[in-house]
Structure formats: structure tokens, C-alpha cells
Amino acid sequence: MSNETYRQFDPWRPSPVKEISRHQIAKTHYFSIDRVSYESNDGGQFDRYCLYGNVGDTVGVLALTKDGMIPLVEQYRLASHRWTLEIPGGHAVDSAEPTQDLAKRKLIEEGGYEAGRITQFARFLNTPSYSTQHTSLYLATDLTPTKRQEIGPETPRSEVRLTSLDDAYQMVLNGTIVDAKTIIAILRLKSGSLEQLND
Structure with a gap:
């Protein structure tokens, strides 16, 4: 080449x-x-x-516990009729909600953690061939466990799996993790390019 x-x-x-x-x-x-x-x-x-x-960027939150574990949420996705493993994330309630506040809220609601520190590390176009929608990715550290909320009627008993980076990376490679924001976040963490955000 x-x-x-x-x-x-x-x-x-x-x-x-x-x-x-x-x-x-x-x-x-x-x-x-x-x-x-x-x-x-x-x-x-x-x-x-x-x-x-209509409500700004969606977000994804790559959270790291003190022992280096990543909370991944089991979700049932209606459009693809399959279960997925994803980092916490989602849409704003309205366009006035800043993406950083949205990221903090989604981490609490879906992941069951409050973040002492949260930093944006990426922003990408989801499907540029037919959509203007962006996703902003955040790294969340200094975590404190808190009460989760139910995600919605399609996933009434969602579970959170605490996964090591190595295991998450293997799940990306073997196709267990298929969600784009989660793949991007895990590959960025595995590459070492997020280390400076923890300094």
C-alpha cells in the first residue's frame, strides 16, 4: 500500500x-x-x-472504578431485537441540558455511580450518511455507588456488569460488544490515549 x-x-x-x-x-x-x-x-x-x-448530542460515559473496572449495562434494543452491552448513555430531556450534566445523570440512572470527575474525550458523527446526530464521550472517575433507576419498559430488569478493560477489549474483538460508542470508548482506553485525563 x-x-x-x-x-x-x-x-x-x-x-x-x-x-x-x-x-x-x-x-x-x-x-x-x-x-x-x-x-x-x-x-x-x-x-x-x-x-x-432535536435535543443536542447523545452521550456515552466510560466510567472507571478505583480498581479499574468498567460498568457495562445490559440493554434490550428494540430496533435490532437483541441484547447489548453498553457504557451508560442516552439523550437529553431537552436541548437546554448540557452534555456534561447529561453524562452525569446517565451514569447515575443506568450505571449506578456518581462521578467525582468527568471529562469529555471524544465527539463523533453517529451515521454521517443520513444524520447530523453526534455523540459526546466522557471519562468518569472518582466514582461513588448510588441507586440506579429503571431504564425503561423494554429493559425492566437491566443489569450492570463490572468488567475489566482486558475482558471488555476481548468482547469488542469477538463481537460480543457491538455498540459503536462502547467500542470507541474501550479502544481509546486500551490505546492508552486517555491516561492524561486521569492526571
Whole structure:
């Protein structure tokens, strides 16, 4: 594989398409869906459906206990009809809730811990091909156990598994953990790139 760069990547270069029209076709508390018509540089027209978040970033919280264990939440996901293991996370109640406050709240509600220290370490686009939704990832340390809340009717008896980094990493590699925010968080921790956040 060649290391030669044929074109410097510029994410802000001009768009190859022009937006012609936009119509909202659905709206929920968390997101809305627009049908958007575009015209390409060669004059052809096409439509796409785009999803827009209405309450800001979702969050994920990679929490570390004093002995280095990671709380992973067992959740049943309706859209994919499967159980997942995930770091605590979710949506804001409204767009006025700062993501750091949301991260603290989700760690309490889902993970059963209060964080003495919480620091953002990443932000990424969830599905850039059809959505503007971002997820912000936080590292939570100096944890104190607290009472959890029920997540929702789809997971009435969710459990929290305290997992070592090595075991979590193996679950990423063998496909047990399939949630993107959890995979990103565990790989970042395993790479050692979060060590400076604990200093």
C-alpha cells in the first residue's frame, strides 16, 4: 500500500450538490426527518431522507472504578431485537441540558455511580450518511455507588456488569460488544490515549 497522498483531504471543500427543497415528514421529541431534494453538478436531481437531532448530542460515559473496572449495562434494543452491552448513555430531556450534566445523570440512572470527575474525550458523527446526530464521550472517575433507576419498559430488569478493560477489549474483538460508542470508548482506553485525563 502506497503512502503517497494524491489529494490533501479538506472536509470543508465546496459541496458537489445543491439543495433544492426540504420538507419535514416526521418529528419526535428526539429527532425529526426531512425529505431533501438535491441537484448534482451534472444537473441530475435526487432525493434523500435526513435525520436531525432535536435535543443536542447523545452521550456515552466510560466510567472507571478505583480498581479499574468498567460498568457495562445490559440493554434490550428494540430496533435490532437483541441484547447489548453498553457504557451508560442516552439523550437529553431537552436541548437546554448540557452534555456534561447529561453524562452525569446517565451514569447515575443506568450505571449506578456518581462521578467525582468527568471529562469529555471524544465527539463523533453517529451515521454521517443520513444524520447530523453526534455523540459526546466522557471519562468518569472518582466514582461513588448510588441507586440506579429503571431504564425503561423494554429493559425492566437491566443489569450492570463490572468488567475489566482486558475482558471488555476481548468482547469488542469477538463481537460480543457491538455498540459503536462502547467500542470507541474501550479502544481509546486500551490505546492508552486517555491516561492524561486521569492526571
